[in-house]
Amino acid sequence: MASSGSCSNYGIVNGTSCECPPGFGGSNCSQPACGGNIFQGASRSLAPLPSGSPFANISGCSCENGWTGTACNVCQSASACQSGLSSSGVTLNPTSGLDGSNVGQNDTLVCNVAPKVYSASQMSCSVVNPTLAVLFPGSASLNILRNLNPSLTPLPNVTGFGTSGSVYAQLFYNGVEQFYCTADSCTQDLGDGDGSSNWSCQNLMCTCIKNSTFCGAIPANDLTGIINKLSGTLGIACQAPSSANNTATCAFQQSAINGVFGSGGLTLNGCSFGECVTQNTIDTLSGNSTSSSSSGPTRSKELSGGVIAGLAVVGGLIGLALLLLALGWWRQRRARRLPLSTAERSGGVAIDWADVSYFVPNTESIWFGGSLRKRRAKSDLNNYQVVLDSVNGHVAPGQIMAVLGPSGAGKTTLIEILAGKRKSGETVGNVSFPSSSDSGVSLSRAPRIGFVPQQDVLPPTLTVHEALLFAARLRLPESVSDSEKRARVDDVLERLGIARIRDVRIGDGEKRGISGGEMRRVSIGLELVAQPDVLILDEPTSGLDSVSAAKVAGVLHALAHDPENPTAVIASIHQPSSQLYQSFDQVLLLSHGRSLYCGPGGFAPATHLSARGIPYQDGYNVADYLLDVASDPPVALFQEAGRANKTVEDLPTLDAEKGEVNGSGMSRIRNTSSSRPKRRTRLFGQIYTATFLTQLEVLSGREWKILRRDKSLFFAHVAVACVLGVFCGGLYFHTGVTIAGFQSRVGCLFFLGALIAFSTLSALYNVVEIRPLFLRERSASYYSPTAWLLSRFIFDVVPLRIIPTIIVASITYWMAGLAHDAAHFFKFLFILVLYTLAMTLFNFLLACLFRNGGIAILTSALTALYQMTYAGFFVHLDSIPPVLRWLQWLCPLKYTLEALSVNEVGSGLMIQDSLEGVPIDVSATLIMQTLFGFGVNNYYRDVLVLFAFIAGFAVGVIGVVWFNVRERR
Ligand SMILES: Nc1ncnc2c1ncn2[C@@H]1O[C@H](COP(=O)(O)OP(=O)(O)OP(=O)(O)O)[C@@H](O)[C@H]1O
Incomplete structure (x- = not known):
């Protein structure tokens, strides 16, 4: 009894014998038929075994008239089919058509x-392939039986074989069979009905005939491993046959075969086709669509699973974006x-601070120690420098306070702490913003605190009006x-005296715009348009002439004393003129981080200090007098200022206390929390005045x-x-298809x-x-980092990164003569755009991670070098x-x-060259x-990996911008 696998050529075991596919016989189907025709089936004579050879050779066999192909299975005419059938002794039953009921139909046998x-x-095809010819220079041919519906063939087990939708193929080399293959689940696609036919089958398997020429006879060229795998x-893709000789070019395609012979697969030349079939079958099946028979599984041009998944992801992302847009639009509306009344009112908020101290680590400890927190745990106070020491104060709405003091006294530090800026040192004490009931304004929201920093950081390309309008729209x-x-912006421009430079660009060091003093006023204007409840300014008059300074002071004074919206205003002032000094209601005098005086302005500070033995000469500018005192305060006064709770009223009752940081100071650090008004925060940061969509609109407008x-x-x-495109295109102009040309392409x-x-x-x-x-x-709090990143993406990445990439790539592509078809060109562009995105985001990430631009650039350049090394070129x-691989x-x-190269060679690129002739x-x-x-x-796979890089870098950029790119003073 024949066992499974004992029948060669995938013959079917039948008891003790094998049922062989057409053209094969012998006890185990290993011997090809010799001559005759396909109808003769098992009675055909078989090819002889040459003496001493285990392999039958069909070279000497010749086919009957009307038959062709390596094993004489391919009919050439209807008469060949008819005579072949009649010589087999079988007659077709005229009533057994397709469904057994079509009596009277045309059952004439024809040859398709x-x-x-x-x-x-x-x-049956010849295999003329240059790559193969280098290894095996003889003649090779391939026989293929394609079964779409073998039950409709005249003699199902003779002129057909196996199940519906199966194929059987055998390769002969110099007349000897080398290997055979089979596959199932085949579908036939007839394309546009131009006469071509594409078969796609699954579960391919092949068997190499041991010790045949291809399979071990020449050890150096042994293909057994490849074929069996x-x-x-x-x-099996066949073009329409040529009208001259009725033969067609086909391709035998499989991923490994395509890898060796090019993406088009193994080309089969001069293929002749022959199928004895009844006219009735042809007529019936031709009535169907061009694609298929009723029984054979067919497939039109379907999308692959990967493409469908990709489209689903893209669709999902677009849907999500639209959903978010709709949500943003709804929130904006x-x-x-919201009713205007609650939004419009401002002011009515006082500012209180008590025992505010600020410590920074000494320079040596920054270098040689851990964090401040760690050292604090060790109670090593010698490592601290005290910048502010228990400073107290209060400014009611409707009051304006000047913070005076010589350079280095701690004015900026105090102002920033009051404004809630993130500080790098350790802050203790209490700062609060109580809503004042007697001001007539009651607040149901968190107070708006305006802050004008010492340095002007403004958008240089915008005009003054545009910069203020930008702030107004967001704040x-x-x-x-x-x-x-x-209207509010115009009002602020008028009040600050900068209406005449309304449409002048701000400019910067490179391109001169408005003056330094005007910039100062624009910075103040940015806060004024936002209608703050409390306004805190660091040196608002520096850089201004005395008239402008007085004007600014007048604006601040008017803001503070607005009867409808009384506002608390605090400004640090370096060297006020007499007139400027008189516009302040309150004065806080700082000296070396201590408050020497905090109380009413005017002559009150002079009176207070002269009562402590520091004489004031009448007519002298009080501000100058105060600065003189604060620059070099008497020891007793300085020590007195070191006590806690040093409001003017409290000072006389205080005990003397050593004005240095000591153990008790330390306990304050530990026990006193800095109780600022709680900023309303969410998981991802503050709540902004403008909705996300407005932020994005306004930012995009600016960009x-x-x-x-x-x-x-x-x-x-x-x-x-x-220029780069032309240079690169010129460098690789019209690269050839030689080996050197291929190297140039990559x-x-x-x-x-x-x-x-x-x-x-x-x-x-x-x-x-x-x-x-x-x-x-x-x-x-103008906008959220996400809105900023998104606007940058739209107006930086697209015009300045992606468009130039497309230009340089397109010029190079056509000049270098890379694959000449649209599909490969767009796939090439797609990869380069993805890479541009990945690299742009990576550089964004570096820029956000490192404060020092030099380190970021160095890291980026080194990374580019690493990438070049590992690119594979x-x-x-x-x-x-392996340790580095x-x-x-x-x-x-x-x-x-890899993706670019695969795309290029995937166009069917063949290398034609000669080595030593x-x-x-x-x-x-x-x-x-x-x-x-x-x-x-x-x-x-590479596309997906690049997407993963993009997603990873994007998440990294968002995370780093949210958590790392913050102001820290
Ligand atoms: N983070 C810090 N690290 C080290 N020293 C600091 C830090 N912050 C402030 N200082 C020091 O504290 C002192 C007060 O600084 P601050 O900027 O508050 O002075 P200022 O009164 O505003 O001076 P100016 O009028 O010149 O601006 C300075 O000697 C400064 O060097």
Whole structure:
């Protein structure tokens, strides 16, 4: 009894014998038929075994008239089929048509010589492949039986074989069978009905005939391993036959075969087709769609699972974006409908601070110690420098206070602590903002605290009016209409005396705009338009002439004394003129971090201090007198100022206390929390006045304005891209298909990748440049970091990164003569755009991680170098020692270059060259795998990995911007 697997050529075990596929016989189906025709079945004579050879050879066999193909299975005419059938002694039953009921239909047997299959079709092709010919120079041919519906073939087990939708193929070399294959679940696709036919089958398996020429007879060329491992999907794609000789070109396609012979697979030439079938079957099946028979499984051009999944993800993301947009729009509308009354009122908030102290680590301990917290735990107080020592104060709404003191007295430090700025040192004490009931304004929301820093950080490309309107739109409630916001901006411009420079660009060091004093006033204006409840200013008059300074002081005075919205105002002043000094209601005098005086302004401080033995000469500027005292205070006065609770009223009752930080000071650090008014915070930060959509709109408006105005930036990027494109295209102009040309092609792709890796460095510099403005606006709660990042993405990444990449890549692509079809071109662009995005985000990340731009740039340049090393171009990745090899998986350029190369060779690129006169014609895929180790099927994997890099870097950038890019003074 024949056992399973004992029948060669996938013959079917039947008791003790084997049922063989057409054209084979012998006890185990291993012997090919010799001559005759397909209808003769098992009675055909078999090819002889040459003496001493275990392999039958069909070279000497010849086919009957009307039959062709290596095993004479392919009919050429209807008469051949008819005579073949009649010689077999079988007659067709005229009533047994397709469904057994079509009596009277045309059962004439005809020979279908088209690639399309109706029942079971035989095909025979020569295999003329240059790569194969190098190894095996003899003649090779391939026989294929394609069964679509073998029950419709005249003699199902003779002219057909096996199940529906199966194929059987055998390769002969110099007349001897080398290997055979089978596959099932086949579908037939007839394309556009142009006469071509594409078969796609599953579960391919092949068997190499041991010791045949291909399979071990020549050890150096032994293909056994490759052939026996062939599996998966098999494609048999045939073009329409030529009208001259009725033969067609086909391709035998499978991933491993495609890897060796090119993406088109193994080309089969001069394929002849023959299928004896009844006219009735043809007529019936032709009535169907061009695609299939009723019984054979067919498939039109369906989308692959990966593409469907990708489209689903893209669709999901678009849906999510639309949903978020709708939500943002709804929130914006709701915020705009809020009643104006609650939004409009401001002021009515006092500011109280008690026992405010501030400590910073000494310079040595910064270098040689751990964090302040760690040292604090060790109670090592000698490491601290005391910047502020138990300072108290109170400013009611409707009052304006001057914080006076010589340079280094601690004015800025105190002002920043009161304004709630993040400080790098340790702050203790209490700061509160009680709502004052007697001011007539009651607040149901958190107080708005305006802060004008000492340094002016302003957007240089905007005009004064635009900068103020930007602030008004983001900082005034949504319920205030845009026209009111504009009116408010105009009012502030008038009040600050900068209306005449309304439309002048602010400018910066590079491009001169408004003066330093005008910048100061614009900075104040940014806070005034936001209608703060408490306004805190650090040196608002520095850089102003005395008239302008008085004007600013007048504006602040008017703001404080507004009867409807009385506001508490505190300003540190360096050297006030007499007139300026008199505009303040309250004075706080600081000396070396201690408060020498805190109380009413005017002459009260002079009276107070002269009562303590420091004479005041009448007519002398009180401010100058106070600064003189604070610069070099008498020891007794300084010690007295070191006591706690030093309001004017309390001072006389205090005991003398040593004015240095000691053990008790330490206990204050531990036990007293700095109780600022709780800022309303959420998981992702503060609540902003404007809704997210408004933030995005206003930020995008500014970015667009900057881009439009600073056209040079965009055009510089485009011009550089054009030049680089022409340079790179010229360098690799019309690369050939020789081995050297192939190296140039991959070199060109590598060059583009490296170019992107380095050119995205400009994104890093860009972030470093705008960082101070972002920090100031963020600390003033203009907008959320996410809105900022999104607007930067739209107006920086797209015009300055992606468009130049597309330009340089397109010019290079066509000049270098890379794959000449649209599909490969767009796949090439897609990869480069993904890589640009990944690298831009990576450089954003570095710029946000490192405060020092130099370190960020160095890191980025070193990373680009690492990527170039691990891209696979300079060094074969498999030859890197394992301890270093794993680094390739972290290299985005490796995936980029692999995807670009696979895309290029996937266009069916064949290398044609000659080595020492020996012609070489091999698939570029083979060379690519050998030289660079790139996987031929890795394009979509690489796309996914690049997406993963983009997502990872994007999450990193968002996280770092949220948690690390914050103002810290
Ligand atoms: N984080 C810090 N690290 C080290 N020293 C600090 C720190 N913050 C403040 N100081 C020191 O505290 C002192 C007070 O600084 P501050 O800037 O508050 O002075 P100021 O009165 O505003 O001076 P000016 O009028 O010149 O601006 C200075 O000697 C300063 O060097």
